[in-house]
Structures are given as structure tokens and as C-alpha cells.
Amino acid sequence: xxxxxxxxxxxxxxxxDAALLRIENVxxxxxxQPVLRGVDLDVAAHEVVCLIGASGSGKSTLLRCVNLLETVxxxxxxxxxxxxxxxxxxxxxxxxxxxxxxxxxNLFPHMSVLDNxxxxxxxxxxxxxxxxVAQARELLERFxxxxxxxxxxxxxxxxQQQRVAIVRALATRPSLxxxxxxxxxxxxxxxxxxxxxxxxxxxxxxTMVLATHEMGFARDIADTVCFLDNGVLLxxxxxxxxxxxxxxxxxxxxxxxxLESGRI
Amino acid sequence: xxxxxxxxxxxVKSARQLERERQRRRTGRRSASVAAVSTVVFLALVIxxxxxxxxxxxxxxxxxxxxxxxxxxxxxLRGFWLNVEIFLIAEPLILGLGLLVxxxxxxxxxxxxxxxxxxxxxxxVFRGVPTILLVYLIGFGVPALNLRGVPSDPxxxxxxxxxxxxxxxxxxxxxxxxxxxxPSQRAAARSLGLSHVQSLRFVVLPQAVRxxxxxxxxDFSSLQKDTALVAVLGPLEALRQAQIHSADTFNYTPFLxxxxxxxxxxxxxxRFTDHLAARAERRRAPGGGT
Numbered sequence: 001x002x003x004x005x006x007x008x009x010x011x012x013x014x015x016x017d018a019a020l021l022r023i024e025n026v027x028x029x030x031x032x033q034p035v036l037r038g039v040d041l042d043v044a045a046h047e048v049v050c051l052i053g054a055s056g057s058g059k060s061t062l063l064r065c066v067n068l069l070e071t072v073x074x075x076x077x078x079x080x081x082x083x084x085x086x087x088x089x090x091x092x093x094x095x096x097x098x099x100x101x102x103x104x105x106n107l108f109p110h111m112s113v114l115d116n117x118x119x120x121x122x123x124x125x126x127x128x129x130x131x132x133v134a135q136a137r138e139l140l141e142r143f144x145x146x147x148x149x150x151x152x153x154x155x156x157x158x159x160q161q162q163r164v165a166i167v168r169a170l171a172t173r174p175s176l177x178x179x180x181x182x183x184x185x186x187x188x189x190x191x192x193x194x195x196x197x198x199x200x201x202x203x204x205x206x207t208m209v210l211a212t213h214e215m216g217f218a219r220d221i222a223d224t225v226c227f228l229d230n231g232v233l234l235x236x237x238x239x240x241x242x243x244x245x246x247x248x249x250x251x252x253x254x255x256x257x258x259l260e261s262g263r264i
Numbered sequence: 265x266x267x268x269x270x271x272x273x274x275x276v277k278s279a280r281q282l283e284r285e286r287q288r289r290r291t292g293r294r295s296a297s298v299a300a301v302s303t304v305v306f307l308a309l310v311i312x313x314x315x316x317x318x319x320x321x322x323x324x325x326x327x328x329x330x331x332x333x334x335x336x337x338x339x340x341l342r343g344f345w346l347n348v349e350i351f352l353i354a355e356p357l358i359l360g361l362g363l364l365v366x367x368x369x370x371x372x373x374x375x376x377x378x379x380x381x382x383x384x385x386x387x388x389v390f391r392g393v394p395t396i397l398l399v400y401l402i403g404f405g406v407p408a409l410n411l412r413g414v415p416s417d418p419x420x421x422x423x424x425x426x427x428x429x430x431x432x433x434x435x436x437x438x439x440x441x442x443x444x445x446x447p448s449q450r451a452a453a454r455s456l457g458l459s460h461v462q463s464l465r466f467v468v469l470p471q472a473v474r475x476x477x478x479x480x481x482x483d484f485s486s487l488q489k490d491t492a493l494v495a496v497l498g499p500l501e502a503l504r505q506a507q508i509h510s511a512d513t514f515n516y517t518p519f520l521x522x523x524x525x526x527x528x529x530x531x532x533x534x535r536f537t538d539h540l541a542a543r544a545e546r547r548r549a550p551g552g553g554t
Contacts, residue, residue, distance in 0.1 A: 064451075067455050069451050069454065069455065092454075092457055092458075092459050093457075095454060095455060095456070095457045096457035098455070099455075100452075100455040102448065102451070102452060102455075104448060106448045106449060106451065106452035107452075108449065108452070108453075108466075108467055108471075109471065110470050110471050110474065119456065119458070119466060120456035120457055120458065123458060123462055123466065124456065124457040124458055124462070125457075168456070169455075169456070172456060172457060
């Protein structure tokens with residue numbers, strides 16, 4: 001992981017180095033309000049990066065840009081050396097390799113848990129249904145949801161729904177997982193079960209970028225922590241350094257506020 | 265979802281609760297009697313006003329003649345089957361047309377501009393033209409073209425006019441349903457790698473269709489009666505049969521027979537619509553499952 005400040009405009013290198021994900025000088029504006037202002041970030045394979053920062057600092061927008069749910073206004077994003085923000089590139093092909101989990105779960109309410117999970121493998125990746133079902137059951141088993149396969153999402157607790165959403169994203173065997181404040185909508189006693197899964201994913205070597213408000217968890221799980229402030233990636237470093245000796249006064253201020261609210 | 269403890273306390277209704285329930289029953293009985301009395305009084309007033317009006321004996325003779333009703337009923341009923349037939353054939357065609365037009369309007373990309381424009385033009389025009397005008401235009405205009413292979417049966421042409429008119433309304437209902445699905449559902453589908461079309465087909469449409477069933481049924485009870493508009497083209501459906509009978513005898517009771525038949529068909533559908541809407545409401549309510 002290297003924080004780079006030398007965002008190159010225009011002339012982008014053909015094949016950037018070892019980074020699995022490279023974000024280069026990304027700008028995004030909503031209604032003439034800049035949300036991301038030239039963000040640069042590299043994520044190596046098997047690395048876990050946590051994005052922290054106040055609400056509205058651009059964490060979610062950055063993740064949505066990586067998954068091409070938003071088009072960037074400037075800059076480029078590379079996945080495995082290929083530019084996915086290229087206007088000629090096939091967005092669906094890039095998304096196949098990226099899994100995303102949302103704050104509000106976004107399970108499909110008209111489908112059973114099993115159908116939610118097998119939809120993409122069967123329809124997008126053309127996995128035979130039987131194989132997709134077997135794989136889904138295996139994943140559900142692994143994450144303690146084996147008995148929920150036939151349930152519909154609204155019969156599950158928030159924690160169970162979010163775990164299903166994570167399984168659904170995993171079922172397409174992505175090489176990168178994006179998790180957008182996946183515990184923010186959960187009751188405190190349900191947060192642990194979801195964080196447990198993410199911890200397990202890290203141990204299995206999954207590359208992840210998380211936007212999170214759970215500072216204790218970020219400190220525990222992240223290889224690298226990035227502090228976003230008003231659309232600028234203000235500080236990047238190893239988790240321990242960011243939380244114990246932040247260089248930037250703004251980072252210190254933010255962590256202080258979080259500490260006072262008792263969420264660390 | 266959580267299982268309860270091994271020994272939850274058993275509930276024995278307290279004296280307070282029993283008294284509360286007695287009070288509720290008393291209030292309920294009182295409201296029921298008030299409703300019954302006021303209904304009877306209201307009906308008595310309306311009937312009294314009708315019967316005491318100077319023209320009543322004449323009206324009773326021309327509109328409520330039991331003998332005429334019996335004479336005309338078999339023919340009107342036979343005609344009514346044609347209404348039912350038109351309705352049953354038109355309904356699936358309307359659903360298909362409406363869905364196609366709604367999907368055409370949701371297409372993105374400059375390539376599809378002509379299709380989008382056509383869909384918008386269709387809904388604008390056919391919702392704007394009164395249905396009876398459309399029945400005239402198609403019923404008399406299309407045969408006048410003398411095209412080969414185009415049916416000239418007035419019931420078919422009238423049915424086609426109904427399909428075109430209702431297709432425009434139903435397209436708007438479908439479009440509202442599609443728009444009502446939260447964008448996060450589409451985002452989740454796209455994030456899994458599903459294409460625009462796949463997201464529509466597997467995620468958005470199934471939810472949208474479920475949501476618009478009550479308004480669609482509402483449109484269909486309206487279609488059931490509008491099959492009578494086909495009468496202006498001359499096929500022997502219920503209204504036309506009633507017209508023939510009343511022209512013979514100068515008595516309007518046959519129309520009453522037709523009206524009763526239409527009511528017999530639309531009321532059950534209306535109740536079924538209410539039932540579905542109520543069920544959807546229960547599901548949305550907190551604690552509603554399945």
C-alpha cells in the first residue's frame with residue numbers, strides 16, 4: 001500500500017504495478033458539489049483497507065465509483081491492471097469480479113435466500129443450477145445460515161439478512177469485496193455476527209475495502225486505514241499508526257470526536 | 265424469531281382487562297345498532313321520495329316491469345356472453361401490450377429513441393381519445409380501408425379498439441410499478457454483474473408486477489363495463505339486445521336486465537381487488553410477514 005500524491009492526468013500508464021485495485025485522481029461531483037476531490041489509493045491483493053471519516057466525507061461514493069455504480073468525473077480506476085473506468089470497457093464484466101455489500105442489505109424480497117444467492121452465478125456466470133445451489137448451501141453452512149436457505153428475506157433478522165447479502169456477493173467468487181457500512185443499520189447485538197464473517201473473510205485472504213464507523217473493528221482488522229475528509233484522502237497509514245499517532249490534526253480531531261461519542 | 269424461555273409466566277386475564285373487554289363489546293353493540301337504524305331511515309327516505317314523486321307510476325311501468333324483465337332476460341343474457349368473451353380475449357392482449365409499451369419507455373440509450381418516442385406518443389394519444397370515439401373510428405374506419413386479411417367482424421374491431429385504449433392506461437400502471445421499485449434494488453442487481461435487461465427481468469419486474477395487481481384489477485372492472493361500448497358497431501351483445509327489446513315495446517326494463525348482469529360481474533371483481541389491496545397493506549404493516 002502506498003499513498004500517492006502524484007495523480008497523473010491524461011497520460012495513464014498501460015499496466016500499473018502489483019496493486020489489485022488502483023484508484024487514480026478520482027473526482028466526483030453531485031449537483032456541482034464535489035464529493036471526491038482527486039482521490040488516489042492502491043490496494044494490494046489480500047489487503048484489507050478501511051475507509052473512515054465523517055458522514056458525507058465520500059466513503060460510500062468512492063466504493064460506488066469502484067463498482068461503477070457511479071461514473072467518475074475524472075481520473076481512472078484499475079482492477080488487476082485493466083482500466084475499468086474506460087468508457088469503452090464493459091461495466092458488467094468488471095462488476096463480475098467485484099462483490100459489493102450495502103448498508104441496507106438490498107436483498108431481493110421476492111426471492112428466497114437460496115435464489116438470492118444463486119441468481120448471479122446462474123444468470124451471469126452460467127454456472128449449472130445444481131452446482132450453484134451446492135455452492136450456495138456450502139457458503140450458508142459455513143456462515144451458520146444453513147437452515148435459512150428457503151426463507152424469504154423479510155423473515156430474517158437484520159444481522160441474518162446482512163450475512164446473506166455477504167454470502168450473495170461471495171457466491172460470484174469476486175477477487176475484490178467492497179463493504180459499505182455494512183453494520184450501520186444493525187442493532188448493536190447483531191453487529192458482532194456480521195463482523196465475525198468479515199474477520200473470517202480476511203483470514204481466507206480476501207481483498208476488501210470497507211467503509212466503516214466501527215473504529216474498534218477497523219483498528220483490529222485493517223492493514224491500512226484511510227481517513228477521508230470532505231472528499232480528500234487526507235491520511236493513509238497502518239491501522240496502529242492512524243489510531244495512536246495520526247499525523248493530521250483533522251484526523252486527530254475526528255478520532256477525538258468518535259472517542260467522545262463512545263464508539264471506539 | 266427468538267425462542268422464549270423455558271417457563272414464561274402463564275397469562276390469566278385480570279379483572280381490569282375483563283371489564284375493559286365488556287366495555288368494548290357494549291360500545292360495539294351500540295355502534296352496530298346506530299348503523300342499522302340510520303341505514304333503514306336513509307333507505308326509507310330515498311324510497312319514499314321516489315314513490316311519492318308525481319311521475320313514479322309511469323317510471324315503475326317503463327323501468328321496473330317484471331313481465332318485461334322476464335321477456336328480455338334470455339336474449340340479454342345471451343348477448344352478455346359476447347361481452348364476457350370480448351373481455352376475456354381483450355384482457356390478456358391489454359396486459360401484453362401495456363407491459364411492452366412500459367418496457368419500451370424504460371429503454372435507455374440513444375439507439376432506442378424512436379421506440380421510446382413511439383411509446384410516449386401511443387400513451388398520449390390513446391389516453392386522450394375518448395374510448396367511444398376510438399370504437400367508432402376503428403369499427404367504421406378500418407373496414408372502409410378495404411384491406412385484405414383484416415377482419416370486419418364488428419365485435420373483433422370493437423375489441424381491438426378497447427385493447428388500444430386500455431393498453432395505454434395499463435402501460436402507465438406498469439410504468440408506475442417499475443418506477444416504484446427502489447433504485448437500491450437495481451444497484452444490488454447491477455453490482456452482482458447482471459445486465460440492465462437481466463436486472464429488469466429478474467429483480468425489478470417481478471416486484472413491480474406484484475405491486476400493480478390491485479390497480480390493474482381496477483382497470484379491468486372498468487373494462488368489463490366498457491365492452492358495452494362495442495354496441496355502437498352493432499354486434500348483438502347485452503346492451504344491443506336490450507335496445508332491440510326496448511325498441512319493440514317502448515319499455516326500458518331490458519336495460520335494467522343488462523345493468524344487473526354487468527353488476528353481477530363487476531362486484532365480485534371489485535371485492536377481490538379490495539381483498540388483494542388489504543392483503544398488500546397487511547404485509548407492509550410492521551410485523552406483517554410472508
